[in-house]
Amino acid sequence: MTPPLELDGAGRRVQGRDIVADVSLSLQPGEMLGLIGPNGSGKSTLLNLMAGLMRPCRGEVRLNGQPMARLRRRQIAQRLALVAQSADTGDRITVREAVELGRTPWLDPLRPWSPRDDAAVAAALKAVDMAHMAARDWSSLSGGERQRAHIARAHAQSPQILLLDEPTNHLDIHHQLGILDLVAGLGTTTVIALHDLHHALRCDRVLVMQAGRCVALGPPAETLTPALIREIFAIEAELILHPGGARPVFAFQRLS
C-alpha cells in the first residue's frame, strides 16, 4: 500500500546551513508519529516540508506516492492540514467562521458551499466539543479553546494527514491531555511535534531530531532510551513502570 506521506532524503538549507538534512520516512496510514528534539533541531522546518509550505533543497516529499512538487496547493490542502505553532487571527470572526475556513480547498465556483460543508463543520466542532461555542467571537476564547478550534478547522478540511506543531504549548495539563486524546481519537494519520516526552509515549512512533537530522525512529518506549535522551537533551532519564499498570513514567535529572 502506498504510504500517505513519504520523505526521501529530504533536506532544507538556509544561508549555507542544513537546518534539516537527509530525512527519510514513510508514514503508516492511521499512525500518530511524534516529532521530538531540542529547540532549533528542525521540527517545525520538517513539518513545513511535509506540508509543502517549504520546498526541500534536496530529496523529495511524496503525498500518496505523488511528488509534492508536482501537486498544486489546492490538491495538497485537500489531503493534508497543518496547525502551525503560532497560528492565530486578529480578524473579528466567530468560531464557526474560523472552522468554515477549513472547507476552502473543497470550494470553487462550480462547487459552492453546500449542506455537505455545513455537515463537515458541524462534525468538526462536535469532535472538539465546541459545538456550543460556535457563535463565540474568536477573540473571547482562551488559549486551550483556540487550540481546539484550530484543530476543528484542520479536521473540517477532511484531511488524510494532520500535521500539528506543538499543539499543547501554553495549555494547562488538563487541556494538554485533552488535546492528545482528541487527536488520537480522530484516527487521522498524524505528525505531532512535542516537547513533553510523556506525551511522546502516547504516539505509535517517535522521530527524534538533533541538529536537523533524524537520529532515531521507532516505537517510543524502545526509542527514547536513557542513552539517547542523555545525548539529545543532556539529562538523565529513567523510565519507571507505573504501579497501576498504566503507561510508564520518566524520572528526569539534569546533567550539569
Ligand SMILES: Nc1ncnc2c1ncn2[C@@H]1O[C@H](COP(=O)(O)OP(=O)(O)OP(=O)(O)O)[C@@H](O)[C@H]1O
Ligand atoms: N528562515 C530561516 N533563516 C535562518 N535560519 C532559520 C530559518 N528558519 C529556521 N531557521 C533555523 O533552523 C533551525 C531549526 O528551526 P526550527 O524552527 O525548525 O526548529 P524547532 O525544532 O521547531 O525549534 P523549537 O523547538 O524551538 O520550536 C533553527 O536553528 C532556526 O534558527
